[in-house]
Amino acid sequence: MRIQPVVEMESDIYSFEPANNGAGPLWCHGSTIIARTDDTVYVAGLETLPDQKPLHNCRWLLFQNQHDAWELVYRDESGRTREPSPVALLGNGDLLVTANPTLTQPGEYGGPAEPTVFRFDTQNIETKCTRELPVWKDQPRFTEHSYRTIVADSEHNEVLYIQNVGMDVAHMSLLELGEKWTGVGHIRWPYADEYQQPQPLRLCYPNVIMHDRSVHFLGVSDIVEPIEEWKHAKYEITGREWDYVFRRLFYAYTPDIKDQSFVQWLEIVNLDATAGHVWNNDIWLSLDGTVHLIWCEASMDARLREQFFLNQDLMYCLKYMTIRDGEVQTCQTLKQICEQEDGRRPQSARFHILSDGTLIILASFVPNTPTSDQVVAYCLAEVPTEATDLNWVDVLFSCPFSGTFLTNTVRGGSAPSDIIDVVGMSPNKRHTVGYARIRVGLVR
Numbered sequence: 001m002r003i004q005p006v007v008e009m010e011s012d013i014y015s016f017e018p019a020n021n022g023a024g025p026l027w028c029h030g031s032t033i034i035a036r037t038d039d040t041v042y043v044a045g046l047e048t049l050p051d052q053k054p055l056h057n058c059r060w061l062l063f064q065n066q067h068d069a070w071e072l073v074y075r076d077e078s079g080r081t082r083e084p085s086p087v088a089l090l091g092n093g094d095l096l097v098t099a100n101p102t103l104t105q106p107g108e109y110g111g112p113a114e115p116t117v118f119r120f121d122t123q124n125i126e127t128k129c130t131r132e133l134p135v136w137k138d139q140p141r142f143t144e145h146s147y148r149t150i151v152a153d154s155e156h157n158e159v160l161y162i163q164n165v166g167m168d169v170a171h172m173s174l175l176e177l178g179e180k181w182t183g184v185g186h187i188r189w190p191y192a193d194e195y196q197q198p199q200p201l202r203l204c205y206p207n208v209i210m211h212d213r214s215v216h217f218l219g220v221s222d223i224v225e226p227i228e229e230w231k232h233a234k235y236e237i238t239g240r241e242w243d244y245v246f247r248r249l250f251y252a253y254t255p256d257i258k259d260q261s262f263v264q265w266l267e268i269v270n271l272d273a274t275a276g277h278v279w280n281n282d283i284w285l286s287l288d289g290t291v292h293l294i295w296c297e298a299s300m301d302a303r304l305r306e307q308f309f310l311n312q313d314l315m316y317c318l319k320y321m322t323i324r325d326g327e328v329q330t331c332q333t334l335k336q337i338c339e340q341e342d343g344r345r346p347q348s349a350r351f352h353i354l355s356d357g358t359l360i361i362l363a364s365f366v367p368n369t370p371t372s373d374q375v376v377a378y379c380l381a382e383v384p385t386e387a388t389d390l391n392w393v394d395v396l397f398s399c400p401f402s403g404t405f406l407t408n409t410v411r412g413g414s415a416p417s418d419i420i421d422v423v424g425m426s427p428n429k430r431h432t433v434g435y436a437r438i439r440v441g442l443v444r
Helices: 228-238 302-308
Strands: 002-015 034-037 040-048 058-066 069-075 087-089 094-099 116-121 130-132 149-153 158-165 169-176 180-188 203-211 214-221 248-254 266-270 277-285 291-298 315-324 327-338 344-353 359-367 377-382 393-395 402-407 419-425 432-443
Touching: 002 040, 002 058, 002 069, 002 377, 002 393, 034 087, 034 419, 040 432, 058 094, 087 149, 094 149, 149 203, 158 180, 158 203, 203 277, 214 277, 214 291, 228 302, 248 277, 248 291, 266 291, 266 315, 291 344, 315 344, 327 344, 327 359, 344 402
Parallel strands: 277 344
Antiparallel strands: 002 432, 034 040, 040 058, 058 069, 087 094, 094 116, 116 130, 149 158, 158 169, 169 180, 203 214, 214 248, 248 266, 277 291, 291 315, 315 327, 344 359, 359 377, 377 393, 402 419, 419 432
8 A cells, every 4th residue: 555645735833932941832732733623724823912021922823724824713812821832622623722820910920820721613613612620639720831731532523621739649530421520549760779869750741642531641750860970061152040851751550540550660761871852752543452652862962972872872772562451462663763864853753533434644854964055854654563574655735844743643633634734833933833734545
């Protein structure tokens, strides 16, 4: 079978002024801000409030695309926030937009926040939306740093909302059958007692998938550099007292989010030995219960090589793993390149489910060695039923997005589709969020 992608549309959605608060329009990249229902696409945007000070100096927007034209259909006038607003579609057609409005007064730097969900009827988007408050156990004290996740099971009309509190835990609320929010406890992060200063490994930007209340979670550790020697060396380079590192990747699942706790954490990647970098990209749960994971790795921090890793090569990898009942089944390197090699190195990847159930990967690559005409390349490949080399096919964008990109994922409630809706940062216009539509054909 051969994939035939056609780029049908590329456009700008909106421009923004940087908020300088540590977040941005795609900062929620474990979840998504784009969803498709039939022939309509929705994107949640982020607008900076010029008369407000960080951190709570933004508000969310909602855009709609029909007939290849973008329209602003809602602007939140009621709350100030910091982060973008991931979205979820229910099976009944309702669109949920998450928010985390602050409870502080204007001018206060940080403080308490109130997780909120706005519900829209996509059959009549112009009607007034409803405002809902998820229900939580244990009265968690939320702040503007939500690192929130929202995942939809559109088949069962349910949504799971996850929001971090501090450095050791995340709290969860389940929307049951599209009607009732119920607190379903919390996730406690893995603990690293092997460090010089033992600490919890806060997991952020997770990829989460839910089906019939079975939930699978893939998250990366996001902590201040735990190795004192490396921390001091980085300070000499950057002048910063802190440097957050992403070196350990963890997976956990529960058969029933309402009644059972997550099983013990399974560590997928640990690059502590060489100060490497790992970035979770996506997760998928197939009908037979197999969990599919995909992520990118860089083997070390090149800034530390001269002092700590002399004569070691820097390797870039795109990796793929399958898990069943908590046990690793397969692990495959889909792309690997050494820093001195000519070619493309992997930057990010997303799973996509076609209308016939075929699992494919949309991945972005950047030139591995400096050239005068560097551009990002996007490629598609089908995930084979057996571990074999992938057949990558170029997606011919006129203006490919640089950096993070998000799609109309099934995890966000969008149905399997032969159309991939993509949002990312425009490479040509500063501070502009753009859109592209790819139609995928299969030739057997």
